[in-house]
Amino acid sequence: MNMAKFISHLDLMRCFTRAINRSGMPVVFSQGFNPHMKMTFALPLPVGVSGLREAADIVFEDGVGDDEIKERLNENLPPDIRVTEVGDVGAKASDIVCAEYGVVLKTDDSAELNSIKDFFGRDEVIAMKLTKKKIEKPINIMEYIRAWEIEGNDSESIRLRLVLDAGGERNLKPDVVVAELAKACGKTDADSADICRREIFCRTREDGILERFY
Amino acid sequence: MYKSKFEACLKRVQKPARYIGNEFNSVHKEKTSDMMSFAFCFPDVYEVGMSHLGMKILYHMLNERSDTVCERVFAPWDDMEREMNNAGIPLLSMESCTPVREFDIVGFTLQYEMSYSNVVNMLRLAEIPLRTSERREGDPFICCGGPCAYHAEPLAELVDFFILGEGEEVNNEVMDAYKVWKGSGEGREKFLETIVKIQGVYVPSFYDVEYNEDNTIKSFTPNREGVPARVKKRIVKDLDNTYIPEKLIVPFMETVHDRIMLEVFRGCIRGCRFCQAGYIYRPVRERSVDRLVKTAENAIAATGYEEMSMSSLSTSDYTCLEELTNRLLDITVDKRINLSLPSLRVDNFSMELMEKVQKVKKSGLTFAPEAGTQRLRDVINKNVTEADLLRTSKIAFGGGYNRMKLYFMLGLPTETDEDVLGIGELANKVIDSFYTLPPEERRGRSVSVTVSTSLFVPKPHTPFQWEPQNTIAELERKASMLSRSIKNRKIIYNWHSSDVSFLEAVFAKGDRRLGEVLISACELGCKFDGWTDFFDFDRWLHAFEIHGIDPRFYAYRKISYDEILPWDYADVGVSKDFMISEHEKAYRGETTSSCREKCSACGAAQFGGGVCFE
Numbered sequence: 001m002n003m004a005k006f007i008s009h010l011d012l013m014r015c016f017t018r019a020i021n022r023s024g025m026p027v028v029f030s031q032g033f034n035p036h037m038k039m040t041f042a043l044p045l046p047v048g049v050s051g052l053r054e055a056a057d058i059v060f061e062d063g064v065g066d067d068e069i070k071e072r073l074n075e076n077l078p079p080d081i082r083v084t085e086v087g088d089v090g091a092k093a094s095d096i097v098c099a100e101y102g103v104v105l106k107t108d109d110s111a112e113l114n115s116i117k118d119f120f121g122r123d124e125v126i127a128m129k130l131t132k133k134k135i136e137k138p139i140n141i142m143e144y145i146r147a148w149e150i151e152g153n154d155s156e157s158i159r160l161r162l163v164l165d166a167g168g169e170r171n172l173k174p175d176v177v178v179a180e181l182a183k184a185c186g187k188t189d190a191d192s193a194d195i196c197r198r199e200i201f202c203r204t205r206e207d208g209i210l211e212r213f214y
Numbered sequence: 215m216y217k218s219k220f221e222a223c224l225k226r227v228q229k230p231a232r233y234i235g236n237e238f239n240s241v242h243k244e245k246t247s248d249m250m251s252f253a254f255c256f257p258d259v260y261e262v263g264m265s266h267l268g269m270k271i272l273y274h275m276l277n278e279r280s281d282t283v284c285e286r287v288f289a290p291w292d293d294m295e296r297e298m299n300n301a302g303i304p305l306l307s308m309e310s311c312t313p314v315r316e317f318d319i320v321g322f323t324l325q326y327e328m329s330y331s332n333v334v335n336m337l338r339l340a341e342i343p344l345r346t347s348e349r350r351e352g353d354p355f356i357c358c359g360g361p362c363a364y365h366a367e368p369l370a371e372l373v374d375f376f377i378l379g380e381g382e383e384v385n386n387e388v389m390d391a392y393k394v395w396k397g398s399g400e401g402r403e404k405f406l407e408t409i410v411k412i413q414g415v416y417v418p419s420f421y422d423v424e425y426n427e428d429n430t431i432k433s434f435t436p437n438r439e440g441v442p443a444r445v446k447k448r449i450v451k452d453l454d455n456t457y458i459p460e461k462l463i464v465p466f467m468e469t470v471h472d473r474i475m476l477e478v479f480r481g482c483i484r485g486c487r488f489c490q491a492g493y494i495y496r497p498v499r500e501r502s503v504d505r506l507v508k509t510a511e512n513a514i515a516a517t518g519y520e521e522m523s524m525s526s527l528s529t530s531d532y533t534c535l536e537e538l539t540n541r542l543l544d545i546t547v548d549k550r551i552n553l554s555l556p557s558l559r560v561d562n563f564s565m566e567l568m569e570k571v572q573k574v575k576k577s578g579l580t581f582a583p584e585a586g587t588q589r590l591r592d593v594i595n596k597n598v599t600e601a602d603l604l605r606t607s608k609i610a611f612g613g614g615y616n617r618m619k620l621y622f623m624l625g626l627p628t629e630t631d632e633d634v635l636g637i638g639e640l641a642n643k644v645i646d647s648f649y650t651l652p653p654e655e656r657r658g659r660s661v662s663v664t665v666s667t668s669l670f671v672p673k674p675h676t677p678f679q680w681e682p683q684n685t686i687a688e689l690e691r692k693a694s695m696l697s698r699s700i701k702n703r704k705i706i707y708n709w710h711s712s713d714v715s716f717l718e719a720v721f722a723k724g725d726r727r728l729g730e731v732l733i734s735a736c737e738l739g740c741k742f743d744g745w746t747d748f749f750d751f752d753r754w755l756h757a758f759e760i761h762g763i764d765p766r767f768y769a770y771r772k773i774s775y776d777e778i779l780p781w782d783y784a785d786v787g788v789s790k791d792f793m794i795s796e797h798e799k800a801y802r803g804e805t806t807s808s809c810r811e812k813c814s815a816c817g818a819a820q821f822g823g824g825v826c827f828e
Contacts, residue, residue, distance in 0.1 A: 006233075011467050019518060191225040
């Protein structure tokens with residue numbers, strides 16, 4: 001069980017700050033009255049969702065090698081949070097357009113496969129979304145779903161792949177889709193579903209074809 | 215087996231990070247059948263419990279033992295309690311999600327009386343029989359420590375044993391005894407009969423209590439051989455050579471005290487007569503600067519915290535404060551670590567010190583004169599004068615501060631309306647001191663003073679233990695009188711509810727007959743009584759009514775010196791004669807010198823260390 005997915009975005013930033021402090025590696029601080037580490041996470045992960053390829057931009061001072069950063073961060077991060085790659089990323093957070101999620105729905109009823117297909121076939125599913133100003137607003141979530149697929153099922157669960165709009169412009173959290181899906185299916189409990197972000201995609205190429213963030 | 219159900223619960227609650235554990239430096243050990251397990255319970259929510267230094271010390275210390283697993287348990291917030299209840303999950307430990315009832319020893323730290331309902335509730339959620347008399351072979355032993363263990367008779371029927379004093383040594387001796395007992399195949403009582411011989415261990419079921427017709431205690435006597443009439447507390451004599459954890463757990467979520475707490479010394483030289491901590495932690499024992507700097511360095515490296523505080527009852531009384539501050543600044547400034555100095559006393563506050571701690575970040579200024587007039591400050595032995603306060607505030611305002619918080623108490627013994635109104639007058643004088651500065655020396659155009667009053671709760675093991683508390687009506691009259699008298703809009707006045715303070719007095723001074731009241735209150739839904747959103751006074755009154763007990767008996771009665779007190783079982787090392795003499799001096803308005811100025815022969819020298827032998 002990976003509990004780190006229950007850490008909020010702010011807590012995750014603090015966790016990295018302290019891991020960097022413990023590592024003793026020199027990082028660049030912002031100027032000004034209240035200096036802070038130059039650190040940005042490309043796309044905040046919703047509480048309760050795990051992430052396999054997340055991205056953070058941290059500015060280290062010259063002379064700290066990529067391998068050293070990876071090794072020393074991993075020594076100083078809690079076991080559930082791992083650095084898998086360190087390097088220069090061309091894309092910016094503002095280039096992000098969508099993200100892919102894996103969803104495992106716990107259900108012993110294979111008839112729900114049909115309910116899922118029906119659900120994604122609908123033109124309109126209205127759900128409440130919290131705007132940046134913390135106001136609830138009804139939206140049609142179907143407009144935010146770019147792709148979906150049933151990856152497989154067994155006697156206990158159904159595995160799905162979802163690609164949803166993500167980033168600063170249009171963003172839909174996967175738990176909103178899963179909650180609506182669970183309502184439509186009837187027998188599945190949304191809270192027992194396992195949701196994982198697998199990949200973040202951005203648009204950096206001139207021909208408009210989406211690329212992995214890194 | 216509960217893990218996946220537990221995870222589903224986490225999706226439905228506020229702040230799930232309270233329950234996830236796995237923080238950096240948390241200890242995860244595989245428990246084998248020959249090992250002992252200790253569940254360290256804090257009867258409040260995670261962010262409060264994780265701010266407590268004592269828990270950090272004892273958790274890491276027990277885990278240093280290769281034969282022991284110590285795991286943490288906190289009170290689930292009510293949303294999580296509901297979810298766990300619906301899912302059929304009992305109270306679990308944080309590290310391994312093991313049911314608390316499966317641990318060998320379940321220990322609670324008692325930091326404040328209003329957490330007693332949470333102790334009962336956590337036992338209930340753990341599905342552990344509530345009363346000691348109901349526990350059988352296979353049930354865990356329930357123990358309690360912390361400051362309230364010195365007067366915890368209301369929990370006597372629920373707790374198998376208490377540890378009085380500092381746990382660094384006693385806890386290890388208890389674990390050693392448990393190991394021997396576990397292998398012996400003897401009954402539960404045999405274990406208690408063994409550990410009752412360890413100094414600092416109090417086993418309430420080994421004492422019989424008889425009551426007089428007026429409900430006072432007639433006798434309080436051991437009911438078997440080998441049980442001491444009174445239990446003497448344990449202390450660590452040399453704080454430099456004791457276990458100090460450095461690899462502290464670094465929580466994911468923000469906790470109340472989210473920083474390295476450097477314990478500079480234990481005890482307090484002052485002897486404010488209302489303050490229990492000032493008596494129960496005697497004698498004052500300091501750590502050396504070298505030891506503290508080394509601890510600080512190691513803790514910074516092991517935690518990555520961006521803030522450190524020197525924490526003691528009255529940090530500015532540390533004999534080498536200047537040297538310590540300078541050397542700590544040497545290791546913190548470059549690393550951008552903010553060093554803060556809490557609990558400053560007005561009388562030895564210096565501008566120089568203030569500027570030093572400001573080097574990194576300026577934090578607010580708080581002072582606690584406690585009473586509004588010199589007469590009453592002398593009664594409570596708070597040796598702070600008005601001139602001291604005004605001198606300090608002038609220095610502070612000249613040094614760039616323009617906000618100050620002042621803490622007072624209402625309902626102190628001998629208090630008159632004049633003393634109450636004196637609080638507002640003192641606040642006005644602090645404001646005036648700002649305007650006596652030449653305008654070019656003032657920083658900021660205006661000034662504000664926040665006055666907070668808490669309500670006096672007479673505490674066991676203090677010279678005021680025999681005092682009655684003011685009634686709720688009287689305290690409310692005083693607070694509103696003070697509020698009306700404060701006309702200056704630069705003064706903000708806050709005060710707290712008197713219902714909670716009344717119950718605090720009842721449970722501080724209560725006897726073991728209150729155990730059943732606690733159980734009933736818990737059944738009625740009382741929990742988190744320290745939180746205003748949960749506290750329900752009517753429910754508590756109902757619980758008292760069920761058992762035909764009048765709570766006013768405990769809080770409002772003037773107790774005579776010859777009465778047997780429910781907390782007489784605990785010998786904190788300060789003699790009753792000294793307490794009586796301090797009580798009498800209070801009524802004469804006479805102050806008592808601090809331990810460093812002149813020894814007052816309180817009795818704490820018997821421990822053979824600290825300030826008594828400086």
